[in-house]
Amino acid sequence: MSRSPSLPDRPTLDVDPESSPEEHFDALQDHYGEILDVHEQLQSQLEEVESRREELREEVDRLQRENETLKTASLYLATVEDLPEDGSAVIKQHGNNQEVLTELSPRLADELEVGDRVAINDSFSVQRVLDDETDARAQAMEVDESPTVEYDDIGGLDEQLREVREAVEDPLVNPEKFEKVGVEPPSGVLLHGPPGTGKTMLAKAVANQTDATFIKMAGSELVRKFIGEGSRLVRDLFELADQKEPAIIFIDEIDAVAAKRTDSKTSGDAEVQRTMMQLLSEMDGFDERGDVRIIAATNRFDMLDSAILRPGRFDRLIEVPNPTEEARERILEIHAGDMNVADDVAFADLARETEGFSGAQLASLATEAGMFAIRDDRDEVRREDFDAAYEKLVAEGEDDVGPNYPSYIR
Numbered sequence: 269m270s271r272s273p274s275l276p277d278r279p280t281l282d283v284d285p286e287s288s289p290e291e292h293f294d295a296l297q298d299h300y301g302e303i304l305d306v307h308e309q310l311q312s313q314l315e316e317v318e319s320r321r322e323e324l325r326e327e328v329d330r331l332q333r334e335n336e337t338l339k340t341a342s343l344y345l346a347t348v349e350d351l352p353e354d355g356s357a358v359i360k361q362h363g364n365n366q367e368v369l370t371e372l373s374p375r376l377a378d379e380l381e382v383g384d385r386v387a388i389n390d391s392f393s394v395q396r397v398l399d400d401e402t403d404a405r406a407q408a409m410e411v412d413e414s415p416t417v418e419y420d421d422i423g424g425l426d427e428q429l430r431e432v433r434e435a436v437e438d439p440l441v442n443p444e445k446f447e448k449v450g451v452e453p454p455s456g457v458l459l460h461g462p463p464g465t466g467k468t469m470l471a472k473a474v475a476n477q478t479d480a481t482f483i484k485m486a487g488s489e490l491v492r493k494f495i496g497e498g499s500r501l502v503r504d505l506f507e508l509a510d511q512k513e514p515a516i517i518f519i520d521e522i523d524a525v526a527a528k529r530t531d532s533k534t535s536g537d538a539e540v541q542r543t544m545m546q547l548l549s550e551m552d553g554f555d556e557r558g559d560v561r562i563i564a565a566t567n568r569f570d571m572l573d574s575a576i577l578r579p580g581r582f583d584r585l586i587e588v589p590n591p592t593e594e595a596r597e598r599i600l601e602i603h604a605g606d607m608n609v610a611d612d613v614a615f616a617d618l619a620r621e622t623e624g625f626s627g628a629q630l631a632s633l634a635t636e637a638g639m640f641a642i643r644d645d646r647d648e649v650r651r652e653d654f655d656a657a658y659e660k661l662v663a664e665g666e667d668d669v670g671p672n673y674p675s676y677i678r
């Protein structure tokens with residue numbers, strides 16, 4: 269839609285070569301007059317265009333502000349239930365299941381289909397259409413039908429492994445044991461300890477051992493931007509586990525949804541609370557579930573709300589600490605065991621010198637040492653490679669490695 273006015277014709281000077289100087293002068297004067305006219309017309313058109321430009325600029329500013337508000341304001345989630353022909357839509361809000369009839373913009377009316385998930389604002393006006401729900405589910409959950417981690421791949425955590433097997437594997441494999449004795453198996457297992465100590469590995473290994481599907485959800489993923497989405501994901505998570513049983517649900521970073529209540533009453537906190545309530549209610553209804561076990565992990569045990577630790581919820585707490593010297597040796601053997609290691613490398617020495625390292629850091633130490641050997645065009649990994657790897661790791665992550673570096677690094 270263009271509103272630009274058409275330009276006036278350019279005046280031409282028509283002078284008869286035979287004309288007298290007076291006639292010539294008159295013709296020039298007429299021409300000058302015409303030029304002045306055109307100049308005036310152009311001037312007024314320019315003013316008109318400038319004022320239109322100003323209007324458009326204001327419109328752009330307004331839209332930009334509106335866009336910003338839309339981007340920052342919390343939106344609610346809803347599903348399109350019906351699309352009557354008149355450009356309206358019946359939507360059902362997630363969380364409270366409120367059904368509303370709302371007008372659609374012409375663009376959305378063409379685009380929307382029944383079943384679509386949409387984001388709506390406080391006045392129930394549809395702001396945008398969201399991705400396919402299955403995509404959102406797939407993004408948030410990691411599903412591994414047959415994890416490959418074995419118990420033997422885990423270094424050190426013998427006592428923790430025994431407890432996890434007792435709480436998760438036995439109820440799946442020998443449920444009758446519990447029935448005969450008349451005790452309820454633990455509802456949920458909570459693994460807590462510093463990062464990279466093998467919590468995920470433990471959960472994966474027990475899923476592998478029991479031929480269960482491993483379904484992982486990160487707590488941070490459950491804390492979503494859209495109101496109602498976190499609790500919806502929790503429901504999806506348990507539903508999926510039901511479909512896939514036997515299954516092990518692993519919720520990493522559970523502290524993101526189950527932190528102690530704070531005094532602040534921001535909508536973000538309320539949304540986290542709702543997600544946690546949904547999780548608790550799923551766990552409370554857990555008895556009727558078949559072969560589904562639930563394991564959660566946290567690095568921030570101190571932050572957890574005691575509500576999730578009550579009997580019937582995460583009632584088996586297992587601490588997974590950083591490895592002891594003996595465990596560090598075992599972890600190094602696991603990760604460097606297949607490497608072509610020179611005679612001057614003694615895992616026992618390395619274990620002694622890596623106090624404060626987590627399992628994940630020991631795994632990186634082995635990989636990095638291998639990389640140094642490759643870079644040097646050798647097919648054998650020497651002690652000097654482990655030393656170089658050590659220095660690199662310490663330099664990269666002073667804060668993660670912990671205070672106990674060996675003396676020759678400090």
Ligand SMILES: Nc1ncnc2c1ncn2[C@@H]1O[C@H](COP(=O)(O)OP(=O)(O)OP(=O)(O)O)[C@@H](O)[C@H]1O
Nearest residue numbers: 421422423463464465466467468469599627628631
């Ligand atoms: N006890 C261990 N034995 C062998 N390898 C380990 C051990 N702990 C950690 N690792 C190595 O570190 C990697 C990361 O470990 P994992 O993901 O299990 O840690 P996590 O405790 O779940 O960490 P986070 O709390 O950061 O999620 C593993 O894939 C493995 O290579």
